[in-house]
Amino acid sequence: MRIETPRYTERFGAVRLNDVQKVLELDAGRGDGCAAQEGLAVQRIDEATLRDVEQRMAIVLPTKDEKLKLFEGVIGGIPHECLMILVSNSERERVDHFRMEWETLEQYCQFTRRHAIAVHQKDPTLGRALQAAGYPHVLDDDGLIRDGKAEGMIVGMLLAKLAGKDYVGFIDADNYFPGSVWEYVRSYAAGLSMANSPYSMVRILWRYKPKLSTHGFYFKKWGRVSQTTNRVMNALVSINTGFETDVVKTGNAGEHAMSIRLAEILPYAAGFAVEPQELLSIFEAYGGIHAAPDRDAARQGVQIVQLESRNPHLHEDKGQNHLLEMLMAGLGAVYHSSLSDDTVRDLIRDELDRQGALPRDHAPPCPTVMPPFGDADVEALNEALGECCHDIWISGRPK
Ligand code: GDD
Ligand code: MG
Secondary structure, eight states: OEEEOOSOEEEETTEEEEOOEEEEESOOOOOTTOOSSOOSSEEEOOHHHHHHHHHTEEEEEEESSOOHHHHHHHHHTSOTTSEEEEEEOOOOSSSOHHHHHHHHHHHHHHHHTOOEEEEETTOHHHHHHHHHTTOGGGBOTTSSBOSSHHHHHHHHHHHHHHTTOSEEEEOOTTBSOHHHHHHHHHHHHHHHHHOSSSEEEEEEEOSOEEEEETTEEEEESOOHHHHHHHHHHHHHHHHHHSSOOOOOOOTTOSSEEEEHHHHTTOOEESGGGHHHHHHHHHHHHHSSSSOOSOHHHHHHOEEEEEEEOSSOOOBOOOOHHHHHHHHHHHHHHHHTSTTOOHHHHHHHHHHHHHTTSSOTTSOOOOOOEEOOSTTSOHHHHHHHHOOOOSSEEETTOOO
16 A cells, blocks of 8 residues: 655644545555655555554444445455454344344355454343443443444444454444445554554545435535534644644544554543544543543554545435434534633534524533543453354354
């Protein structure tokens, strides 16, 4: 892979946030005769390095009632070396959609000689295991894991840690192009291999998100939700550094990856506020404004890499209400951040009002924020879950 060298890095306390780097070449060739460092503008990441990171990475697939054909395509795009972790919150009563998912995954693993883990978010054993591990923060009063993509992601991260992985990445299960899934995971590996801190994160900016219009396809660059989230996020960074910036371009990035060492020290917001809150959690803890909770992370710094894909992104259209819900969740996280001030909060009220999401005299709701999972006892989790040594380990599988 060849990727642009970062041209600009915003420094915010111990946080280093690179401006967007474009993926230039998906396959950088054999590399015979290539110098290790080719030039100032471009970085070449060789196959062995990518595979090494992929082997140390788990890919979490949060899923809720997506079309099986899409799920099948998505798993086909995940590089061979990665461990796949399906965290499903799909229907089980009317039709057992989860069963269809794990059967598809199991068959795929048999043919491709892969390993995978599949769990259902509402499996009571999983709820009990989290309780046993001392991490009850995602559980409801009945001891079951609450609905939500973020809650599924936390389960996936804990399982990645349990599996001994050093990195964890996320891929939505409603992606139409297996080739773009492949590119995202390769980009995670490239970005994480380039990072010069053990506390690192890679966030993907899609080159285009095609929309079908009356004139055919229109290759849209920015979605309305991401544009707004980035704007308020940049306002928040600007007021805290005193210098206006537009460096944040991946405030909502669902496609992202982290080192486990970073993942386990971050607080997470519930539902769709999760991705903006990850950035806020990093800024709040390591931006130099408040005392850093983890001294080693403060010493080594947290590095965030933003990569622009070659592939366009095409996924399921979930409708207008879903977009408003996502907008409100993300802006609510920024609004209630300890780094926010009246200027940022006014901007957020204006945006929510302008977009018809909330009248100006209303504040967006404060997201539920769950503490880091770093202190959870993964051995106790393992014991409570039982053996996980088959080609595919599936929770709640009928005996
Ligand atoms: N496990 C689990 N539990 N998965 C869920 C749940 C849940 O309760 N709810 C949704 N998912 C899964 C979906 O099935 C899909 O695979 C993925 O999470 C993302 O959900 P979508 O409903 O497709 O979200 P989106 O496409 O509108 O938004 C995506 O992109 C945004 C950035 O543009 C998400 O990744 C957002 O988190 C992201 O901010
Ligand atoms: Mg989607």
